[in-house]
Amino acid sequence: MTMTKIDMEEILALHYPNTRTLLHYNNPFELLIAVILSAQCTDAMVNRVTPDLFKAYPNAEALAHADLDNLEELVRRTGFYKNKAKNIKATASMLVKKYKSKVPRELEELTSLPGVGRKTANVVRGHIWDEPGIIVDTHFGRVMRRLGFTDATDPIKVEQDIQQIIPKERWLRLSMTANYHGRDLCKSRRPLCEQCFLQEVCPSREL
Ligand code: SF4
Structure with missing residues (x-):
């Protein structure tokens, strides 16, 4: 079956209709802090930690003056x-x-803020202002390589390759759906290809 990358993006979007982050937040400040905390950590754990954090330090002024030990x-x-x-x-x-x-x-x-890289910046820009951006994390990069969207490992190169293939208005959607697919089925060590809805068209399927 021949299928374009745009078709694959659409199939991913059909299977993962929620394209919002799983992190809980009420405003741009909370999202920014939550995304910084999510590095090397599950969203679920960040969501357990942030209610008390934002109760103690509800805004930038309060957090800027926080006691480091308490933080x-x-x-x-x-x-x-x-x-x-x-x-x-x-x-x-x-x-x-x-x-x-x-x-x-x-x-x-x-990205000039401490602890904020392109990934974090694109999550915030996409979710708060609908700015188009590609959020390259470990799940996204792996899924994009396995599906043949890129063969790059460098996150900037991955971004550039996807930008050539997928229209701007779908960048955020693909960022989220490919991320969810990586967590759900296209797992790092053992992808669950036998359950995968893209197995017919995936060049990396292991059946
Ligand atoms: S067929 Fe396997 S390798 Fe390909 S996208 Fe699905 S889970 Fe990943």
Whole structure:
């Protein structure tokens, strides 16, 4: 069966209709902090930690002045907690000093914040402002390689390859659906190809 990459994107979208992040948030500040905390951690664990965190530090001003020991304790369960506590405090300080306590919208501004890379910036831009962006994390990169969208491992190259194939307005959708597919079926060690709805067209299927 011949199928274009655009067709594959549509099939992924049909199977994963929810294209929102699983992280809980009420405003751009909370989303930004939650995404920083989600590095090397499950969304479910971040969602367990953030209610108490945002109760203690509900905005950038409060977080910028947080006691570091207390902050470490609050984010400990997300792993790498010393670094994460340091980064979210420093990010909050920069929001206060440079951006009037608001989360900036531009990619370059976001990626200048401590602990914020292109992945985090694109999650925030996509979910808050519907800005087109490709969110390359480990799941997304793996699924895109297995399905033949790219053979790159460098995240920037992966982004560029996808940008050539998929129209802008679908970038965020594909970012989320491929991510969910990677968590759900196209798992890292043993992909569940026998259950996969793309097995007929996937060049990497293992049946
Ligand atoms: S057939 Fe297997 S390798 Fe291909 S997308 Fe599905 S789970 Fe992944």
